[in-house]
Amino acid sequence: MTFSARAAAAAVAVLLAVGPGAVPPAVAGGAETSAPPERGAAEAARLAAWRWPLDSFRITHPYAAPAHRYGPGHRGIDLESAGEDMVRSPAAGVVAFAGPVAGRGVVTIDHGGGLVTTLEPVSGMPVPGTRVAAGDPVGSIGHGGHAAPGAVHFGVREHGEYINPMLLLGDLPRAILLPCC
Structure with missing residues (x-):
């Protein structure tokens, strides 16, 4: 099964929130997820500026x-x-690095505010220093690395520490503690 970027985020959000096999009727019916209402305008604007690096995909390996x-x-x-x-670039920024690393093409984009994304494997990369907007092409899916052929690894660092990219896409639900017994 394949998803659009928004549908994939909603499906993963459901799995993270309620576990596999349990799909709330609103999501099963195709409703779109949105940011919780208590998020401020600045947070909503920051999340709205981010997009998935592929237009149509399925998640083969989640963040761990x-x-x-x-x-x-x-x-x-x-x-x-x-x-x-x-x-595509997941948000506006400047290409900080584009080149081979351990036999695969890697593109790193500095988005400012301590946020840096890494996309790999990528071929036909832009020149470092190139400014990109959210959705601008930064290459095509390349070969090599740990991702399966035809897949792209999408990593994000915030002030040098890796974070789940879904936090920036606005579709990661809050943790819900369930009774243990």
């Missing part, structure tokens, strides 16, 4: 935070394209 800074984990999201292979 490591137990500690150097521990194992998955510091990003792997997205398998379900259409064109164009990789």
